Amino acid sequence: MIDKYAVFVPNLTNRAENFTSGHRACQGCAEALAVRHVLKALGHDIVISNATGCMEIVSSPLPLTAWNVPWIHVTFENAGAVASGVAAGLKVLMRKGKIPEKRIVSVGMGGDGATTDIGLQALSGALERMHKDFLYVCFDNEAYMNTGIQRSSSTPYGAATTTSPAGKDSIGQHTWKKNMAAIAVAHDIPYVATACSSYPFDLQAKVIKAVESGGPAYLHVLSVCPTGWRIPSHLAIKYGRLAVETGVFPLYEVQDGKYRMTADIPKLRPVRDYLSGQGRFRHLTDTDIDIIQKRVTKEYDKLISLHKSNNG
Amino acid sequence: MPKPMEEYRVEDLNPGCVIDEPGNAVVYHTGNWKSQRPVWNEQKCIKCGVCWNFCPDNAIMRKEGGYFVADYEYCKGCGICAHECITQCITMVEEVV
Amino acid sequence: MGKRIGMEVSLMVSEAVKLADVDVIAAYPITPQTHIVEHLSELVADGHLNAEYICVESEHSAMSACAGSSAAGARTYTATSSQGLQLMSELLYVVSAMRMPIVMTVVNRTLSAPLSIWNDQSDIMANRDCGWIMIFAENGQESFDQTLCAFRIAEDRRVLLPVAVNMDGFILSHVIEPYQTVEEEIVEKFLPPFDPLYTLHPDRPVTMGAFAMPELFAETKMAHEIAIRDSYAVIREVWDHWGELTGRRYEPVEEYMTEGADTVFVTIGSYGELGMDVVDRLRAAGKKVGLVKIRLFRPFPYRDILNSLTKFENLLIVDRALSVGGVGGPLASEIKTALYRLEKRPNVFSFIAGLSGRDVPPEKFIEMYEEAMEGLKKNQWDEFTMVGVRQ
Ligand SMILES: Cc1ncc(C[n+]2csc(CCOP(=O)(O)OP(=O)(O)O)c2C)c(N)n1
Ligand code: SF4
Ligand SMILES: [Mg+2]
Numbered sequence: 033m034i035d036k037y038a039v040f041v042p043n044l045t046n047r048a049e050n051f052t053s054g055h056r057a058c059q060g061c062a063e064a065l066a067v068r069h070v071l072k073a074l075g076h077d078i079v080i081s082n083a084t085g086c087m088e089i090v091s092s093p094l095p096l097t098a099w100n101v102p103w104i105h106v107t108f109e110n111a112g113a114v115a116s117g118v119a120a121g122l123k124v125l126m127r128k129g130k131i132p133e134k135r136i137v138s139v140g141m142g143g144d145g146a147t148t149d150i151g152l153q154a155l156s157g158a159l160e161r162m163h164k165d166f167l168y169v170c171f172d173n174e175a176y177m178n179t180g181i182q183r184s185s186s187t188p189y190g191a192a193t194t195t196s197p198a199g200k201d202s203i204g205q206h207t208w209k210k211n212m213a214a215i216a217v218a219h220d221i222p223y224v225a226t227a228c229s230s231y232p233f234d235l236q237a238k239v240i241k242a243v244e245s246g247g248p249a250y251l252h253v254l255s256v257c258p259t260g261w262r263i264p265s266h267l268a269i270k271y272g273r274l275a276v277e278t279g280v281f282p283l284y285e286v287q288d289g290k291y292r293m294t295a296d297i298p299k300l301r302p303v304r305d306y307l308s309g310q311g312r313f314r315h316l317t318d319t320d321i322d323i324i325q326k327r328v329t330k331e332y333d334k335l336i337s338l339h340k341s342n343n344g
Numbered sequence: 345m346p347k348p349m350e351e352y353r354v355e356d357l358n359p360g361c362v363i364d365e366p367g368n369a370v371v372y373h374t375g376n377w378k379s380q381r382p383v384w385n386e387q388k389c390i391k392c393g394v395c396w397n398f399c400p401d402n403a404i405m406r407k408e409g410g411y412f413v414a415d416y417e418y419c420k421g422c423g424i425c426a427h428e429c430i431t432q433c434i435t436m437v438e439e440v441v
Numbered sequence: 442m443g444k445r446i447g448m449e450v451s452l453m454v455s456e457a458v459k460l461a462d463v464d465v466i467a468a469y470p471i472t473p474q475t476h477i478v479e480h481l482s483e484l485v486a487d488g489h490l491n492a493e494y495i496c497v498e499s500e501h502s503a504m505s506a507c508a509g510s511s512a513a514g515a516r517t518y519t520a521t522s523s524q525g526l527q528l529m530s531e532l533l534y535v536v537s538a539m540r541m542p543i544v545m546t547v548v549n550r551t552l553s554a555p556l557s558i559w560n561d562q563s564d565i566m567a568n569r570d571c572g573w574i575m576i577f578a579e580n581g582q583e584s585f586d587q588t589l590c591a592f593r594i595a596e597d598r599r600v601l602l603p604v605a606v607n608m609d610g611f612i613l614s615h616v617i618e619p620y621q622t623v624e625e626e627i628v629e630k631f632l633p634p635f636d637p638l639y640t641l642h643p644d645r646p647v648t649m650g651a652f653a654m655p656e657l658f659a660e661t662k663m664a665h666e667i668a669i670r671d672s673y674a675v676i677r678e679v680w681d682h683w684g685e686l687t688g689r690r691y692e693p694v695e696e697y698m699t700e701g702a703d704t705v706f707v708t709i710g711s712y713g714e715l716g717m718d719v720v721d722r723l724r725a726a727g728k729k730v731g732l733v734k735i736r737l738f739r740p741f742p743y744r745d746i747l748n749s750l751t752k753f754e755n756l757l758i759v760d761r762a763l764s765v766g767g768v769g770g771p772l773a774s775e776i777k778t779a780l781y782r783l784e785k786r787p788n789v790f791s792f793i794a795g796l797s798g799r800d801v802p803p804e805k806f807i808e809m810y811e812e813a814m815e816g817l818k819k820n821q822w823d824e825f826t827m828v829g830v831r832q
Contacts (some may be wrong), residue, residue, distance in 0.1 A: 041393030042406065049402045053418040054369035057400060060422030065400035079641040081509060091369065094361055094657055097345040097648035100368035102641040105650035106508045106535055113502035117467060117509020118641055120493040124464045125515055128491060129636075136643060138509075153503065157498035232397055248383065258422075266423030266436075269398055330542075349656040354663045359601050360540030361661050363648040427658045 045236065047071040048100070055098035056090040056274035060265025062229035062272060063087060063171045063255035067141075069232040070169055070253070076101065077135060079122070081115040083142030083151055084108035086178040087171060108146055112155035112168060115140030119163040137165045137243055144172040144186035148212045157338040159219040159248050166247040167239075170212060173257035181260045185210040188280070189327070190320055191312040193260075204229075208327065216250035217286050223249035224283035225294070229256055230272030234294060238285060245287070254281045262311020274306040279332040284339070291338035303328050374401065378421025380436040386411050388433035392400065395425035395434060443622030450581035451476035451614045451761070454520070454546055454606075457588035459490045460545075460628045464515035464635075467495040467506035471525040472558045474548040478520055489712035500525035504532035504543075511541040512649055516592065523550035524563045530571070536603055537572030538665050539650060542595035543603040545573075546588065549761070550610040551797045559798025560610040562710060566762040572665055573621070574604040574672055575739040579713035581618035584608045586689055589623070589632060593679050595636050600672045603828040607738075609711040609761075611742035611798060627686050669740045676737060691743035693737035694745035697742065698724060702731030703753040704813070706806065709735045709772055712759055712795075717748055719806040730810065735772065743779050750776065755788045757813050759806070763793050769825025788817065805829060 050071040057064035067087055082088045088105045091098035105299055106114045119138035125131045140158065142151055146212045147170035155168060160299040175193045176182040183205050185198040192204040216224045223245035227235040235253060254275055256268045263271055270335035280303055281293040303325045307313040316324075346368050347356070358364060382395075391410040403418035404425060412423070426434040448456075454477050458466070466485070468478040484490040493510075497503045503519050511517040521529060526547060536543055551561045565575065572718075574594060578584040584606065591604040608614060639647050653661050677693070684690035698720045699705060708716045713734040722731040733749050733756075735742075750756055760770025768774045773791035779784045790813040795801040807827055817821030 041397045046399070050367075051402075052367040052370050053402045053415070054372040054374060055401070056374065057374070059420040060424055061400050065398065068400065068402065077643045079513070081641070089652060092363075092648055092651035093349075094651040094653045094661075095349070095352065095363060096369040096372055097363045097365070097651060098367065098644060099648050100367040102643060102646045103648050104509070104512050105652075106505055106539075106643055107531055110502060110505035110532070113497060113505035114509040116495060116497070116502070117465065117506035117511075118513045119509075120465050120467070120495050120506065121513030121515035122642075123511075124491070124493040125513065128464065130464075131514070131642065153498060154502045157502055160498075161496065223464030264423070266427040268400075268422070269424055269428050314710070349654055350525045352660055354667065357661060357664050359638060359664075360538070360649065360670070361653070361664075363649060364645075365638065366646040366648070435727055437558055 044233065046075060050100040051091070052098045052100060054096070057086065058259045058265070059270070060258045060268040062268040063257055064090065066171055066229040066235065066253045066255045069235050070239050071101065073236035074137065074139065074243070077141050078137045079118050080104070080141060081106070081111045081118055083111035083146030085143035085146050086143070087143070089178055096299050107250070109150035110154045111140040111142045111146060111151060112158035115166065115168065116158045116161060116163055116225045119166050135165060137167055138163065140168040142170060144170060144174060145176040145184045148186045148210050149184050156219065159216060159221050160241065163248055167242050167249045167251070169253060171253050171255045172258060173255045173260055175260050176262045179256050186212065189315050191325060192315060193312065203320060204315065204329045213250070213252045217289070219295045220289070221248045221250060222246060223285070223287055226252045226254070226281065226283055228254040228276055228283060229251055230269045231276070231283065231295070235285060238268045241285065260312070263309065271306070271310065276300070278303045278306040279328050280306050282332055282335050284335060290342040291335065292343060293335065293339045300332065373417045374419045374420050378419060378439050380421045380423065381416060381419060381439050382414050382423070382425050382434045383437050384412060385433040385435070388431045390431055392430060394428055394430055398424050398428045400424070445619055445621050447617050447619050449476060449615065449617050450584050452480050452579055453620050454523045454588050455480035455484065456622070457585045458518050459484050460623065460625065460634060461516065461589060461592045463492050463518045465493045465495065465507070465510035465517045466519065467497050467503045467510065468521065469497055469503045469525060471522045473521040473550055473614045474520045474525070474546070476614065477546060477548070483680040487652035501532065501832045503633065504529040504536065507543045508532065508536050508539070508541060511536070511543050512641045514635070514637045514642070516635040517543045518545070520546040520548065522548045523552055526555045526568060527552060530568055531646045533568055533571035533573060538661065540601040540668065541603055542601055543831050544588070544591045545594055545603065545605050547605050547607045548610045548614045549607055557797040560612050561796045561798070562607070562761040563812050565605065565607050567769060569739065571715040572669060573739060574669065574676070576604065576606050577710040577736055577738060578606060578613065579711055579734065579736070581613060581616070582614060582620045582689065585620055586683060586687070586691070589628065590679050590683055593632050594672065594676050597675050598638060600675050601638065602669060602672055607710060612711045621687070623687060631682065631686055646653065647693060673740050673742065691736060694749050695734045695736060696749055697732040697734065699731030699733065701729055703729045704757065704810070705731045705733050705753045705777065707733045707735065707750070707756050707758040707772070709738065710761065712761070715801065715803065715806065719803045722803060722809065723810060741743070741775060743752070746776060746779050749778070750787060751783060753787050755790065755813060755817065757790045757809055759792045759794055759809070761795050763796065763827070766769060769793065773825065790816065790822060791825035792828050793825060799829065802826070
């Protein structure tokens with residue numbers, strides 16, 4: 033990845049900022065950074081349907097908007113369905129000659145809560161219907177941040193949140209992170225990928241592939257949230273990188289059902305490197321960390337074997 | 345140019361509260377959130393733009409000559425640029441008001 | 442003039458939607474709405490209607506998809522009943538405040554529990570504050586007519602609000618009635634193409650659904666309130682135009698045999714037809730009884746209601762829903778509110794009848810009349826009466 037920086041970075045990317053300055057995300061919010069890069073890759077001809085959550089709130093306090101592209105927010109659990117309606121509306125209006133023919137991508141977006149919990153049904157419906165030029169992006173910061181860091185089904189095992197606090201009788205979140213990418217893959221859609229706010233070029237490349245696949249496509253973007261993870265804001269990029277380098281959050285894509293690992297990691301770092309320093313994990317014991325290490329290794333190996341069998 | 349919220353009257357709102365000035369959030373300056381500001385040492389800067397790429401607030405601009413500078417109107421002082429800079433040419437200095 | 446033919450009312454509604462040449466339908470099946478959406482699916486499948494039919498996985502997504510397509514600039518329709526409307530409830534408030542001219546048929550059915558598929562108006566009454574224009578059809582022809590009128594009202598630049606056309610489940614939806622079709626040329630004259638004010642399109646990016654802080658929220662609500670109040674004039678204008686084109690005239694509030702009446706039934710929805718029959722019988726028996734039918738429920742037509750109802754001494758208001766733990770029938774309680782500021786108010790008798798499709802034959806209306814007259818004699822009656830309930 034780093035070799036990209038040997039050249040002048042702004043030349044490698046769309047310079048238009050369609051998510052403008054003046055948005056009110058916290059200092060060091062890598063979810064906002066991920067949105068910025070997703071928009072760079074998507075370009076101009078899109079319509080965004082955004083679920084309720086941090087990115088919606090920080091960007092749209094009436095009468096202000098941080099969006100330079102068409103954008104709609106309706107409710108928390110329905111971005112998949114709203115984006116379906118947008119896709120269907122644009123399609124039929126073009127077919128009936130009421131608006132000019134042009135490829136416009138309908139992009140649904142939401143946080144992990146909006147995607148893996150309350151909006152899962154609406155998203156599943158949307159993916160199943162096979163809308164063309166349809167992309168859904170989950171910005172996963174691993175909790176309901178907008179409402180004050182409550183757990184979601186995407187919160188990792190062991191993380192303390194305000195509704196999964198660590199305590200005498202609790203390790204914090206006691207369920208394993210829901211594998212949302214696998215659920216998307218099960219819909220048999222042409223493109224699914226995981227990405228991370230610390231790898232903007234990889235993220236942008238995947239957005240472009242997702243769009244080129246024709247859709248529906250699903251991207252699951254680990255988006256580091258310093259506020260909710262209880263890390264200093266300047267370490268937002270570092271922790272995303274550690275998530276990938278430890279195998280906690282593997283980067284891969286699934287094109288027409290074929291898995292391919294997309295980050296070159298010769299040897300995984302121990303999960304301890306990732307867990308330590310994050311306030312949400314500070315209570316974990318060595319035994320807890322061992323349990324997490326075993327699980328991460330097992331899941332990572334599964335992906336590696338899928339990668340190997342799919343890529344001969 | 346949008347007015348402050350409390351000056352809006354019913355008649356000033358578009359039907360459905362649609363906002364038809366894209367990106368008008370730029371009038372909101374987040375720069376006063378910061379307690380520290382990034383400062384570049386141009387001696388060490390290799391003009392790669394890593395800082396620019398990782399800024400969540402689009403608050404880093406390229407100056408003439410290819411060096412980078414923060415747009416202090418928006419920079420929230422998160423310190424990502426300083427931490428990510430390959431040559432460590434950015435230092436965070438305390439914001440004095 | 443169009444042909445006069447017999448048809449199931451649900452199919453008439455689908456035909457009206459077809460004549461409106463809708464662009465997008467997003468709906469989820471629920472009894473007794475099913476025949477409408479099944480027929481629309483057929484029309485699309487057979488190429489008679491050039492629309493996108495989105496088979497959503499819930500009513501919540503139905504209304505969400507409607508929001509998306511309407512915002513994209515497409516003429517948008519859905520239909521539901523009962524639990525489906527409740528599942529949509531969250532969205533009902535949102536799309537009206539976002540001023541989306543979606544048209545929906547609500548085939549009225551009661552709400553669980555206990556589960557029941559049969560008719561009453563608990564579903565829409567539970568959502569009566571959701572900011573939609575609400576019209577109640579009395580018969581099949583009107584269900585058809587009001588569906589077409591709804592698109593014209595909703596999309597009028599002076600309105601831009603969603604419209605719910607209510608029709609009683611089974612009582613209307615599943616019966617075959619004669620109706621007069623309308624020629625396409627007439628519809629073309631009546632219903633111009635949808636010309637939205639804002640759309641989601643990259644050529645002119647807009648932001649829809651921004652949130653409001655307390656400093657601004659009340660102004661947004663007031664704007665919505667003014668819009669729906671002002672829609673009243675447009676509704677009348679549209680109904681007048683429809684009357685000119687088809688000869689079928691509609692008013693927000695209509696009277697039947699009220700000449701010289703001292704007592705009137707006040708009904709909404711399909712009770713209107715039954716009410717007329719009952720009034721005929723009571724008149725034949727020499728009673729000075731008439732009927733007032735409420736067609737427009739939102740915006741609540743205060744002026745028409747006062748103009749009409751203040752002429753009578755006794756109002757027998759028949760609701761098809763119970764505000765549990767509240768003050769009886771929703772229609773009755775709203776009418777009472779409207780009367781409050783008058784110096785001389787008519788007596789109000791609130792009846793709740795026909796819950797979950799319980800048969801209400803004309804005799805029941807006559808019993809209500811007798812009960813009210815009895816109460817008058819004793820100068821004592823209950824806040825409301827559940828008609829025919831065994832206790
Ligand atoms: C039906 C409903 N339930 C609950 C809420 C409250 N709520 C708003 S945003 C949110 C959490 C958002 O979490 P996520 O989707 O992960 O996005 P994030 O804020 O973390 O980016 C919740 C619980 C709501 N708006 N609507
Ligand atoms: S809470 Fe987290 S995700 Fe939300 S704006 Fe702040 S840093 Fe970003
Ligand atoms: Mg979240």
